[in-house]
Amino acid sequence: MSDMAQKDTDKKNMDKKNVGLFVTCLVDLTRPSVGFATARLLEAGGCTVHVPDSQTCCGQPAYNAGDKVDAQALARNVITAFEDFDYIVAPSGSCAGMIREHFPALLAEDEKMSARAQGVAAKTYELMEFLHDVLGVSDTGTTFQGAVTYQDSCAGLRELGIKEQPRALMAAVDGLSLKELDDGESCCGFGGLFSVKYPDISGKIVDDKAEAIEKTGADVLLGGDLGCLMNIAGRLQRRGSPVKVRHLAEVLAGMTGDVPPIGETKE
Amino acid sequence: MGPRELILGNIAKSLKESALSPSSRQEIETRLSAHANNTVPRRGQGENEAQTALFIAEAERVNATTERLDGLEQVGEAVLRYLASHNLPGSVKVAPHPLLENVDWSKHPTLDVARGRAEDSDQASLSVARAGVAETGTLVLHSGPECPTTLNFLPDNHIVLLPQSQLVGAYEEAWEMLRGDSNAMPRTVNWVTGPSRSADIEQTLLLGAHGPRRLHILIINDKKTT
Amino acid sequence: MQSTSRHFNSNARKGIADAKLQAALSKLSHGFPVKRLAAMARLPEFEALRDDARDIKEHTLANLGTYLEIYEAKVLESGGHVHWATDAADACEIILGICRDVDAKTVTKGKSMISEEIAVNEYLENNGVQPIETDLGEYIIQLRHEPPSHIIAPAIHLSKEQVAETFRGEHRHLQTGRNLDEPRTLLEEARGELRRKFIAADVGITGANMVIAETGTSIIVTNEGNGDLTQTLPKTHIVIASIEKVVPTLEDATTILRVLARSATGQEMSVYNTFSTGPKRPEDLDGPENYHVVMLDNGRSKMLGGEFHDMLRCIRCSACLNHCPVYKAIGGHAYGWVYSGPMGAVLIPGLQGLAETHDLPGASTFCGKCEDVCPMRIPLPRMLRSWREKAYAARLGSTKARFGLAAWAFLARRPSFYRPIMAFGVGLLALIGRRGRFSTLPLAGGWTASRDLSAPEGTTFLSQWKRGKR
Numbered sequence: 001m002s003d004m005a006q007k008d009t010d011k012k013n014m015d016k017k018n019v020g021l022f023v024t025c026l027v028d029l030t031r032p033s034v035g036f037a038t039a040r041l042l043e044a045g046g047c048t049v050h051v052p053d054s055q056t057c058c059g060q061p062a063y064n065a066g067d068k069v070d071a072q073a074l075a076r077n078v079i080t081a082f083e084d085f086d087y088i089v090a091p092s093g094s095c096a097g098m099i100r101e102h103f104p105a106l107l108a109e110d111e112k113m114s115a116r117a118q119g120v121a122a123k124t125y126e127l128m129e130f131l132h133d134v135l136g137v138s139d140t141g142t143t144f145q146g147a148v149t150y151q152d153s154c155a156g157l158r159e160l161g162i163k164e165q166p167r168a169l170m171a172a173v174d175g176l177s178l179k180e181l182d183d184g185e186s187c188c189g190f191g192g193l194f195s196v197k198y199p200d201i202s203g204k205i206v207d208d209k210a211e212a213i214e215k216t217g218a219d220v221l222l223g224g225d226l227g228c229l230m231n232i233a234g235r236l237q238r239r240g241s242p243v244k245v246r247h248l249a250e251v252l253a254g255m256t257g258d259v260p261p262i263g264e265t266k267e
Numbered sequence: 268m269g270p271r272e273l274i275l276g277n278i279a280k281s282l283k284e285s286a287l288s289p290s291s292r293q294e295i296e297t298r299l300s301a302h303a304n305n306t307v308p309r310r311g312q313g314e315n316e317a318q319t320a321l322f323i324a325e326a327e328r329v330n331a332t333t334e335r336l337d338g339l340e341q342v343g344e345a346v347l348r349y350l351a352s353h354n355l356p357g358s359v360k361v362a363p364h365p366l367l368e369n370v371d372w373s374k375h376p377t378l379d380v381a382r383g384r385a386e387d388s389d390q391a392s393l394s395v396a397r398a399g400v401a402e403t404g405t406l407v408l409h410s411g412p413e414c415p416t417t418l419n420f421l422p423d424n425h426i427v428l429l430p431q432s433q434l435v436g437a438y439e440e441a442w443e444m445l446r447g448d449s450n451a452m453p454r455t456v457n458w459v460t461g462p463s464r465s466a467d468i469e470q471t472l473l474l475g476a477h478g479p480r481r482l483h484i485l486i487i488n489d490k491k492t493t
Numbered sequence: 494m495q496s497t498s499r500h501f502n503s504n505a506r507k508g509i510a511d512a513k514l515q516a517a518l519s520k521l522s523h524g525f526p527v528k529r530l531a532a533m534a535r536l537p538e539f540e541a542l543r544d545d546a547r548d549i550k551e552h553t554l555a556n557l558g559t560y561l562e563i564y565e566a567k568v569l570e571s572g573g574h575v576h577w578a579t580d581a582a583d584a585c586e587i588i589l590g591i592c593r594d595v596d597a598k599t600v601t602k603g604k605s606m607i608s609e610e611i612a613v614n615e616y617l618e619n620n621g622v623q624p625i626e627t628d629l630g631e632y633i634i635q636l637r638h639e640p641p642s643h644i645i646a647p648a649i650h651l652s653k654e655q656v657a658e659t660f661r662g663e664h665r666h667l668q669t670g671r672n673l674d675e676p677r678t679l680l681e682e683a684r685g686e687l688r689r690k691f692i693a694a695d696v697g698i699t700g701a702n703m704v705i706a707e708t709g710t711s712i713i714v715t716n717e718g719n720g721d722l723t724q725t726l727p728k729t730h731i732v733i734a735s736i737e738k739v740v741p742t743l744e745d746a747t748t749i750l751r752v753l754a755r756s757a758t759g760q761e762m763s764v765y766n767t768f769s770t771g772p773k774r775p776e777d778l779d780g781p782e783n784y785h786v787v788m789l790d791n792g793r794s795k796m797l798g799g800e801f802h803d804m805l806r807c808i809r810c811s812a813c814l815n816h817c818p819v820y821k822a823i824g825g826h827a828y829g830w831v832y833s834g835p836m837g838a839v840l841i842p843g844l845q846g847l848a849e850t851h852d853l854p855g856a857s858t859f860c861g862k863c864e865d866v867c868p869m870r871i872p873l874p875r876m877l878r879s880w881r882e883k884a885y886a887a888r889l890g891s892t893k894a895r896f897g898l899a900a901w902a903f904l905a906r907r908p909s910f911y912r913p914i915m916a917f918g919v920g921l922l923a924l925i926g927r928r929g930r931f932s933t934l935p936l937a938g939g940w941t942a943s944r945d946l947s948a949p950e951g952t953t954f955l956s957q958w959k960r961g962k963r
Contacts, residue, residue, distance in 0.1 A: 023954050027920050032954035039963065051958050053912075056905040062898060064859060064878065066885030070902035077906065084851070118576065154860035184524060187818040191858025194938030198502070198856050199892055203943025204509045204822040205858075234944030237930060263930035263947035270790075271577040274736065277794035278558040285798020287555040295559055295741075299707050302742040305545040308538045308751070309548045325761070363778075384778040387692055403762040415778040420721045438750075442743045445564065452708045452770035455725070460762045463718040467630035467646060468676040469653050470520050476629055477684060477691075478718020478765065 017135075019047040022078070022087035022124075025057040026226045031262065034226060037253035038091040038127055044253075045135035054082040058090075060098040061192050063106065075103050076113055078264040079120050087098045087134070088124040092225045093156020094192075096126040101159045126156055126264050127249060128224055132165035139172035142254040147177045149218035150248075151209070151232060153225035154187050166224055166248055173251060190231040206235040214241055220261070222248045233262040282459060304439050311402035311436030318401040318434050321488065325404030329461030330474055330483040339366070339487060343375040349483055350378075350391060354410050355424060362394040364413040366428065384415035385422055392418040396429045397448075398441040399486075403460055406484065407441045410455040419457055425461075425479035430489040494612055494640055496845050498829030508823040513652045521649065525815040528759020529866070530863035539755065546752050547870045549745045550737075550806040553706075554797060560706045560739045561788070567709025571771030573784035575829070581611035582710050584789045588613055588698065588731060591785050592622045596730050597695035601687075601722035603713055604628035605700025606644055606809055607733045607789055609831035613698075614806035624698070625690050627719035629683055636663045644832065645757055645811045650824050654677060687719070697723035697781065701734035702749040702808065703749060704786070707742040708768045711786065714753065714763045723766055730769070730781040735789045743768075749808060752868035757810040792843060799878045804839050806869040813863035813873060819856055828853060835863035835873045842880050851889040887923030916953050923951030 019042050023035040059074030078099060082088045090096040100121045107117040131137040150170065156162040170178055189195065189205025193243045196202075209232060213221050220234070221243055223229045233245035244261035260266050282289060289299070311318060323333045336345055350357055358379035361367055372380045385392055394414055397408040403486070406427055410416045419425060435441055436456070445456065463478030474480055497504060508514055533539045553560050558784070565575045576591075578584035584607075592600060600617060602608065602624055613623045613633065626635040630648035634641055636659050641647030656938050657673035660682055672678055699720050701711040711732045713720040724730045746768075756762040773780030796805055814820045814834030825833035829850075832840050838853040854877040863873040884890055904911040926948025933941050940946050 028954040029915055030949040032950055032952065032957055035954035035958070036963065039958075051955065053955060053959065054908045055955075056908050057901075059905075063901050064881065065894075065898050066881030066883070067898060067902065068882055068885075069552050070899075070906065072901070073906045077908070090624065153600070154858070154862070158861035158865050185862070186522075186816075187858045187860035187862065189818060189822075189858060191860070193894065193898070194856070194858050196937075197891065198505070199939040199942045200502070200506050200509055201819055201822050201856060202858075206944060207817045208822075230947050232945065234930070234940070234946055237942065237945040238932070259950075260929065263945055265929040269577070270579045270583060273556050273579055274560065274577050274788075274790045274794055277790070278561070278736070278797060281794055281797035282557070284554070285802070287798050287802075289556050289559075290552070292559060295556055295563070299563070299741055302707060302744050304744050305549070305748040306538050306541040308536055308542075310536070329761070331766070387688065389851070396901065405762055410773070410777055410780055412776040412778060415714060416721070416725050417779045420718050420725065436859070437742055438747045442747070452710055452768070453771065454771060454773050456768040456770075458762070458766040458768075459764065460760075460766075461764050463716065464764060465629045465680060466758075467628070467648055467716045468651075468656055468679055469517070470524050470646070470649065471676040472681050473677055475684070476680060476717035476719065477627065477687065477722055 019049055020082040020088045021049050021051050022055060022088055022090040022095060023051065023084065024059070024090055026091045026227065026230070027091060030230070031226055031247070033255060033259040034091050034247045034249050037247070037249035037255050038089070040253040041127070041131060041140065041249060042089060043138070045131060045137050050085060052198055054081045056096045058098045060094065062193055062253070063098065063102060065136045065202070068106070072106055072110065075106055075117065075118055079103070079113065079116050079125045083116055083120050086123065087130065088120060089130045089245065090124070091127040092151035093126045093160055093162055094225050094227060096124055097155035097159035099124040126160055126224065128166040128169060129160065129162050132168055138168065140252040142168060142252055144172040144251045144256060145175040146219045147179055147217065148220045148222050149179050149181050149213055149216040149232065151181065151188055151221060151223040151228055152185060153223065153228055156224055157185060162224070169252055170222070170248070176251070179218045181216060182212050188228045188232050190228045192227065195231055206231050210235045210239055210241060213243055221245045222251060224248050229262055237263055273280050273291060296464045306403060307437045307439055308317065308402060311400065313485065315431065315434060315461045319431055320435055322399050322401040322404050322434055323400065323486070326461065326484060327404070327454040329404060331404065331461050331484055333446065333484045333486060335486045335488065337488050339369050340364055340371070342370045342428065342485060343372055345485055346393060347375055347378050349426060353424065353481070355390055357395050359391045359426070360389040360418060360422065364395045366395050367393065385417035387421060391424040391426065393426045393428065394418045398444055399429045399434045400438050400441055401434060401436050402438065405438070406459040407461060408457045409453040411453055416455045416457065422480045423475070423480045424483070425462070425481065426483045426485065428485050428487060430487050432489050494615070494831065496830045496849070498841055498845060498853060499849035501827060501829060501856065505856070508827045511653070514650045514824045518648050518824055521815060522821055525758055529756060529812065532755040532759045532761055535761070536755070539752070542752050543746060543868050543870060545748045546868060547806060549748060550869060551742055552961065553740055554737065554802070554805055557736065557739070557797060561736060562707040563710055564704055564739050567706065568771070571709050573709065573771045573786060575786045575788055578787055578789045580791050584611045584733065584787050585613050585616040587787050588733070589617060589620050589622065590752065591729065591731055592696050593619065595783070597622055597912050599623045599625060599690065600696040600698055601691055601693050601694040601723045601727065603649070603697070603699035603715065603723045604631050605698070605733055606831065607700055608698065609641060610791065611789065622788040625694070627687050627691065627723055628715070629680065629717060631800060632683055640826065640831050641832065643811060643814060644809050650826065653784050656665060659925055660874065662947050683844035691722040691726050694727045696729045696731060697727040698731045698733060699724050701732050701738050702753070703746050704734050704739050705743060705746050706739055708770055710768045712746060713767050714750070714765070716764045718765055721765055724769060725780055728781055728785040729785070730772070732786045733789065734786060734924055735791065736793050753808055756812040756866065756868040793877060796843065801839065801843060801876055803871045804876060805869055808869060810868060812866040816862045817867045818858060818862070835877070839873060839876045839880070847883055847887065849887060851880070851884040854963055855884070855890065894959055912955065916956055919949040919953060920951055923949050
């Protein structure tokens with residue numbers, strides 16, 4: 001390699017964004033494929049992906065249950081594990097929203113952590129917005145044959161303002177056609193622990209959502225938040241619906257051939 | 268300690284313990300006497316004729332009917348025509364308003380005109396609006412010896428005379444007109460936007476809940492005379 | 494009324510199983526929210542007006558004592574009276590006192606949530622004064638002895654057949670064979686019945702959407718005109734207001750009115766916005782001779798400046814109910830008291846005590862839609878979370894859920910324990926969940942009651958990544 005070429009490579013590596021992948025506990029434990037899809041998309045976008053081994057959970061379940069002490073402890077853990085990266089990216093609007101919108105308030109009275117929480121919050125992104133807004137990706141170069149519909153994550157939509165980014169990325173996928181949901185901005189009834197603490201109410205809300213999804217005539221439901229997707233997939237399957245469910249990252253990373261839809265087996 | 272002192276004391280205590288920053292009494296008095304406008308929608312702004320067109324469009328959107336008249340001399344005829352078109356008897360309870368005193372009712376012997384407040388038996392009333400607000404097609408009426416409030420609510424058919432010169436863009440302008448009339452508020456100021464309605468049964472929108480079933484607005488071109 | 498908030502879960506199940514209620518709620522989703530969006534689209538200044546409205550209320554609340562004193566002085570100046578009531582019992586007693594002073598037999602009422610909050614109907618009835626609700630929806634639920642299920646559409650839970658049955662039972666002097674098949678005929682019957690009552694009433698009671706310090710004015714907002722007949726025909730007009738309703742000027746009230754109807758029903762403006770100042774003037778031909786304002790606190794002065802302070806900006810528009818997935822699943826009666834939806838879930842624990850009402854703030858998905866649509870930009874989810882923190886600290890709620898959460902947090906705080914335990918767990922689940930999902934699973938009954946649970950892939954992301962998989 002010539003000196004010139006060596007310099008170019010060095011410069012490229014220096015320019016490379018160091019991204020800490022906050023994979024989220026649900027993806028880590030139940031659907032690693034979403035994590036690999038995310039890593040693949042970030043690397044294709046020119047990032048160096050780091051996965052700190054000490055990550056567990058963003059603390060949202062504790063925070064939403066009123067358990068502030070545990071939520072604060074988990075937030076400190078996330079901050080310590082991730083604050084040295086240029087960016088923190090999560091394939092979830094809900095977890096990214098927790099870090100970006102709630103950590104600063106949660107740790108506001110912690111003198112040592114308050115500024116660090118704000119620092120981490122300022123560089124945390126949900127995957128689709130990071131790809132589209134920060135990396136400037138407009139086309140992931142993938143193909144997916146089929147009619148899909150899309151469920152926005154409530155936290156992604158209303159806490160982070162993510163609406164156009166996933167749609168822009170889907171529009172660039174060859175073969176994919178999007179059929180929007182009626183009352184598409186409404187919640188699917190997941191709500192984390194809400195879904196198990198108030199199963200009747202959650203079940204009713206997700207049933208309405210499943211009905212709206214079936215009405216679109218789409219073959220596949222896509223979304224950006226595994227919690228919502230597991231909830232909806234579970235209800236669609238209980239209804240005997242043919243609609244399959246996937247995280248959008250799997251489609252964008254061209255991994256749909258490697259992994260069956262949520263709650264399905266390979267055959 | 269009486270309830271008044273108790274409540275005001277609790278308020279003072281809560282405010283003192285809070286991070287809220289109160290204004291001085293002087294600042295508050297100044298704010299009140301300035302009664303400045305907040306954001307005023309641009310929609311109602313424009314020439315009087317454009318405002319009139321907007322007023323009519325907005326009022327009709329909410330099921331009022333409108334009619335433009337060239338002068339007061341056409342009022343009697345318009346009232347008669349309106350009553351006939353709804354198969355109503357030729358009688359109307361009229362506000363004892365100076366403007367309506369200028370109408371020559373004697374030209375319409377088939378129209379029975381009574382003046383005063385409304386009674387339950389009155390089927391139609393005629394009152395005069397202090398202002399019309401183009402923004403939403405809203406009438407501004409107020410109580411007084413010349414304009415009893417019952418006329419606006421008891422009869423099934425409410426006819427309102429609105430001089431075109433009294434048409435403004437925004438509600439704020441109507442407040443300024445009222446402030447110019449008197450130092451004190453009348454007992455009642457009514458903003459009326461369309462006829463009475465309810466959707467309380469199965470969310471089905473129905474006109475004529477407790478107030479008038481119909482609202483008819485006569486916009487008088489009073490430009491020539493003023 | 495007796496609160497049933499402690500039975501929230503069984504109330505909710507009842508609501509979900511009630512087909513008529515579900516039909517009404519599904520109609521609601523396609524009604525008010527759609528009209529609201531259309532009205533917003535016609536008014537480019539809507540967001541600026543929301544900011545103004547919030548700022549007006551915040552300024553007023555920061556100076557609440559001063560504005561209330563100025564308001565009171567103006568009411569007195571215009572010939573009215575102001576009575577201060579620290580709680581519901583005080584307010585009821587004051588209202589009864591005024592009714593007795595004029596020897597009232599019947600009282601007509603405009604729709605008022607404060608009146609529901611203090612349960613004045615029951616009190617008047619028990620003391621020989623007959624209160625008659627005149628808003629169509631309120632009239633129907635009064636005949637049925639029910640609380641409102643929605644703050645602006647109180648009878649939204651009822652079908653026309655249920656209303657017809659109620660009218661047949663109550664209006665016994667009318668022909669038994671009459672046709673009551675359509676909303677129109679029901680409305681006409683109510684209009685006829687109430688017309689006589691408006692005229693006969695000795696006292697009219699209304700609420701107040703706002704009161705204005707500059708002029709000593711109270712405002713009511715209605716579509717039916719019932720509030721106006723209520724406050725114009727009888728000799729005495731009583732206004733029940735609460736301390737947070739005050740705004741400085743007519744212009745400030747105007748700004749709030751611009752966002753109120755649009756947020757509530759999607760109307761550009763409600764049909765009747767009525768501004769009342771004092772009793773009739775001597776030369777007026779109609780109007781009440783006496784004008785009384787009952788100014789209620791009922792815990793609000795203590796909310797001021799505290800963690801629930803923002804709730805004092807609420808203008809009771811119902812946008813948060815109309816957009817709430819939980820409200821739309823269970824209806825208003827599930828909340829067990831006079832308020833419902835997100836605003837009710839914030840208010841009720843403060844008024845009824847958290848011990849029996851903690852499920853109300855508990856039952857939210859935190860989807861954020863309520864805050865998104867609130868014209869006064871009230872951070873409802875934040876306040877619901879505040880109640881959850883108090884409930885957690887007081888150890889209220891299911892011990893199973895608490896235990897599960899504590900165990901999870903214990904592990905999640907200790908990555909070196911968490912990792913192997915979770916890896917073992919997901920491996921096991923993947924093994925028994927080879928079908929791809931579970932339709933039942935021990936300890937996951939809450940989930941699997943209404944949906945399948947997808948099985949984990951089998952190996953955690955972190956362990957695979959560590960082994961070099963990409």
